[in-house]
Amino acid sequence: MKGVRHYPGFLPMAVACLIILYAPLIVVMIYSFNGSTSITTWGGFSWRWYADVFTGPEAPRFKAAAWNSITIAVLAATTATAIAVAASLAMIRGGRFRGKSATFALINLPLMVPEIVVAVACLIFFTTIGLTTGYLTILIAHITFCIPFAYLPIAARLQGIEDTYEQAARDLYASRAQAFRLILLPLMMPGILSGFLLAFIISLDDFIITNFVKGAGMETLPTAIFGSVKQGIKPNIMAISTMMLAVSVIFVTLSYLVNRIGQRTRA
Amino acid sequence: MSTAIDIRSVVKRYGTATALHGVSLSISDNEFFTLLGPSGCGKTTLLRCIAGFEDVTEGEIRLFGQNIAGLEPNHRPVNTVFQQYALFPHMTVLDNVAFGLKMKGMGLADRTARAGKMLEMVHLSAFADRLPSQLSGGQQQRVALARALAPEPKVLLLDEPLSALDLKLRQAMRVELKTLQEQTGITFIFVTHDQEEALTMSDRIAVMSQGRVQQIGTARDIYEAPVNRFVADFIGETNLLEVTVERIEGDTARVILPGGHAITCAAVGNGPGKHHISIRPERLSLAATGDLEAVVERIVYLGTDLQLLTRLTTGEEFHIRLQNSARTALPPPGSTVALHLEEGAARLLAD
Secondary structure, eight states, X not given: OOOGGGSTTHHHHHHHHHHHHHHHHHHHXXXXXXXXXXXXXXXXXXXXXXXHHHHSTTHHHHHHHHHHHHXXXXXXXXXXXXXXXXXXXXIIISOSXXXXXXXXXXXXXXXXXXXXXXXXXXXXXXXXXXXXXXXXXXXXXXXXXXHHHHHHXXXXXXXXXXXXXXXXXXXXXXXXXXXXXXXXXXXXXXXXXXXXXXXXXXXXXXXXXXXXXXXXXXXXXXXXHHHHHHTOOOHHHHHHHHHHHHHHXXXXXXXXXXXXXXXXXXX | OOEEEEEEEEEEEETTEEEEEEEEEEEETTOEEEEEOOTTSSHHHHHHHHHTSSOOSEEEEEETTEEOTTOOGGGSSEEEEOTTOOOOTTSOHHHHHHHHXXXXXXOHHHHHHHHHXXXXXXXXXXXXXXXXXXXXXXXXXXXXXXXXXXXOOSEEXXXXXXTTSOHHHHHHHHHHHHHHHHHHOOEEEEEESOHHHHHHHOSEEEEEETTEEEEEEOHHHHHHSOSXXXXXXXXXXXXXXXXXXXXXXXXXXXXEOTTSOEEEEEEOSOOSEEEEEEEOTTSEEEESSOSEEEEEEEEEEOSSEEEEEEEETTSOEEEEEEEOOTTOOOOOTTOEEEEEEOTTOXXXXXX
16 A cells, blocks of 8 residues: 555645644744844844743733643542533443433533533623632633543543452452552552543643633633733743643643553553 | 352353353362353353442342352452453553552552562562563463452452463463462353363363353363263264164163164163264274274374264264374274274264
């Protein structure tokens, strides 16, 4: 069979796609090291905008926003992962039950519904039940849309674990809880970590929903950056964007690696 | 001898499908007992009912007198060797073997010592610190055995444990299993679809088909005195011939063979009329005049044996096995031979 490289038009298409996808990112990364205050003319290599992020006039704002973003991401990802573990156990080990496909659809719904709709719906919901928008509402919204991202790798992993391991454990005098804790949970762990990391990064990155439900004076990193950009793009935005990009890349890579190690330890 | 397992009219239904139709059997302490049958006959279901992975729909399973139906698997003094071994992939070989002891509450030093002894018994002491994925199939199999035997179960259940091994290893493991069973004195219940496995290892065999026990007996019983067509056909090779039964007296019958010759043979059940007899292919000899006449179609060389594929002059396919000796004069294909039935070779079967 011919390799994909031999299809006509493969090279120009691939190059075009890569440029469209990554050129803007590369420009941002390069200009984050720009020495001048202009965002278009190159003024030599410098770390000044990185220093500006941490010590400049906007530093306290960014610091508070980063703190919010990270704590929300940790809490939302942890909660979503716990829910996803329970959901995957019910879906994959729970046998057949009424409404199983409906449940599957519900778990994954946040992937399909347009974000803006979720954002508006969340805002209306929170104001209707009288919840003041702020840290808590962001957290609740983040947990909701993180669940499917945590669920998918966990469920995929669990699907690949034969139930004879739990049976063997039960057969060897382990209670239900022990069989879960000592056998199934460790075997699921690569999927769980992978799901957690994915949920974490999705929460960290979210802008639309967060912007709707955050309330006045409350910022996460993406909304803080957006607020900053509205007053004109300064090179410090490029520096902070590059840092966020780096964090994202690290987490996604970790998630991938964890999964691959998991594949190898599977019997 | 005391009874280890007493299965009384066990019925297992999944929705509308019935996997076990009132199975009753009783297994003695210290017995190597085999459940033998084709796939889907209910043998694995029965094993899973004993282990506690399935609930019985009706009936009782008594383990040394105690009804265990309804007990969780971890409360049954019964351990299983799984078909795919199910060794815990994230634990070392030693931890795998010690797992059951740990769950029973044995201290670290004691269980490490005991697991070490079990590994010695299966000749794997050198592999204690490896992960299961670093072992060969045969080694994994022996770890699974050691793990299941370590907590000293009253009964060991084996679910087709040899089916994933290659032939040489399988034959070696048969001997090893039988030796282990004798050494430990634990009752083994072995599930297989491989009749050779069943015949070589078992004290007794239950032949199962379609959720029912067809026959229980020693290897010799079920091979030489099958009670019905299924057992005769499933165990070993046999020729089933339709005959006319003239009369039955006690446990012998007078039957007329295809071709008109009348013989007296052992019989189970069945009154007069058209029924089947079984004739083992090795219980025949070529003779000048005989009970049956056949045309040789093909001769298959099997090493120790020769197989003659023939067709009776009345049209039925008929197999004959002769020992391969230098003196065996072989009829050429196409020739007609007379077949002499040895004493007790034929047996009238229930349908």
